[in-house]
Amino acid sequence: MNNKITIRKGQLGLLAKQGDFYQVLEAGEHRLPWFNKPDVTVVDVNGDDVAPELADYLRRFQPEWVEKYCLSVDTAEQETAALYRNGVLLEIIPPGARRLFWRDGDSLQVKRMSTQDVHVPIDVMNAVLQPRGRNEAVKGREAILTVQVPAWHVGVLKIDGETQALLPPGLSAYWKINHLVEAEVVDTRLQALEVSGQEILTKDKVNLRINLGANWRYLDVLQAYSQLAKPLDYLYRELQFALREAVGTRTLDELLENKQVIDDVVSAQVIARMAPFGIEVASTGVKDIVLPGDMKTILSRLVEAEKSAQANVIRRREETAATRSLLNTAKVMENNPVALRLKELETLERVAERIDKISVFGGLDQVLHGLVNIKGKTNAA
Template sequence: MVPMVLILIVVIIVVIILARMSIRIVQQYEQGVLFRLGRVVGVRMPGLQFIIPVIDRLRLVSLRIVTMPIQSQGIITQDNVSVDISAVAYYRVVDAVKSVVAIENVEAAINQIAQTTLRKVVGRHTLDQTLSETERINEDIREILDVLTTAWGIEVTLVELKDIQLPQTMKRAMARQAEAEREKRAKIIAAEGEAISAVKLGDASDTMMAHPLALQLRNLQTLVEIGVDKNTTVVFPAPLMSTIGELSAFLARENTAAAES
């Protein structure tokens, strides 16, 4: 009786172990690559899956987008400027079988190829292009990576340059260049203002030449503006001084004529 009970218990334990080994749960964001005696026999979709213990092996592959930082790379641009650039890449598995069979370690492979591609692409651009055309550089890197990783069942969805470190000497040179550019624009604006002012003053002088009373009115307005402040300054407009001079000359001529008569 006792041996039969022990045998039954052993059988139950073996059945439980085999059942546990044959049941697999594939998550919604995963796919399972099924190997049977070392050969790929299919892909298992999300849900409850059964395999043959010992004979089958189910390799789970995540289909979610993976964020992979690309460590800072020392790069020499086309105009021989040394910069340190880091980036970030986003990729996802689109073919679970290829990602398992075609390559041993997907993340390590993409990381290495992304570093070399980053150096190659940025090295074809000047420093100004690297700073101003980051979107085009990002797209070039993504296209190159996407072509290379297609055979691995991987799709690179996005690449972004994250940080660009410049040498201190280059930062100072760029600051001086920006300052000189601002000074140039300021001088150009001031010169344009002087040119416009000269044209307006010429128009005003032509108007006063055509209408002499306009000059008198302007002189009177200037006197009113000066008289607002409490001061002891006495201003005589130029036309008034010439009028006084002409009157003095007239009186002198009259006195001379009277003395001669």
């Protein structure tokens, strides 16, 4: 008696007895014996991986099946492969891999690439970066380092510890397999660096809190990165050292009298130290100087006392000038009756400005004589 089994299109049936595969059933209807019935393993021929245990068995005992029904992708130690299905990149297969895939007609293609050339082919890079669905990212894409350099930037590329030529703006990709690849994007425009919260003792032991700003740019990026592991960190430390030297060697009074001295000292020192590394420091400036609370009170009292003393000096100077002017006027009137007469008329004019109506009897001399008598009586009282 026989038993029937149907293998659909896109499938294969693998017959086995006692764990050994001995026949492949292609699409169609097949009869199996009732007695001593074989085990049937049905697999989908859709371009997916062959299970690892089955792949090892087929490679070893059924190589002709592998040739007919499978796509074998074996990569060397310095080789990688790009697996495509219907022209769409599915996976980057790493070096030293042994993979089997069920053939689905001619839908699968393989592109082999040597990793001795660290540059990833442009078509593979574009396929890896092509936008896809959430669960459709290219497998093995972590083997590729992509570097995107924006405008006004350059890329510093290191391969196996050796700095390469600068990367221009654009997109490039490199194999991380068999290579140590590092890339850093560097802005070549003028940049600002803040050195904040620096607490420094002056020469006379006053603790100041200073915030400093600097504007800088790369003049030679390769020169900077060939000598300094982290150029920005080095510049930050040099600004700290220069600021401490400028403040720590001067008293508080010197700094308050000439605040520009900090900018001048820091700028000159940092420019000289950074020039050999291809870094230009365009300008530096102290944003603010924060004094301790008790020192603020002392300085406020000092400023108040200085301003009060200046006001007293000005007041005494004005009083002296006024007295000297009166003395000069008295000397002129003593030797000049006409000037005395004019002074009397001026006094009368000021008195008349305060009176709405006045009657004069006996002439102007009589009025002036009466005015003198009134002043005399008032003084006596």
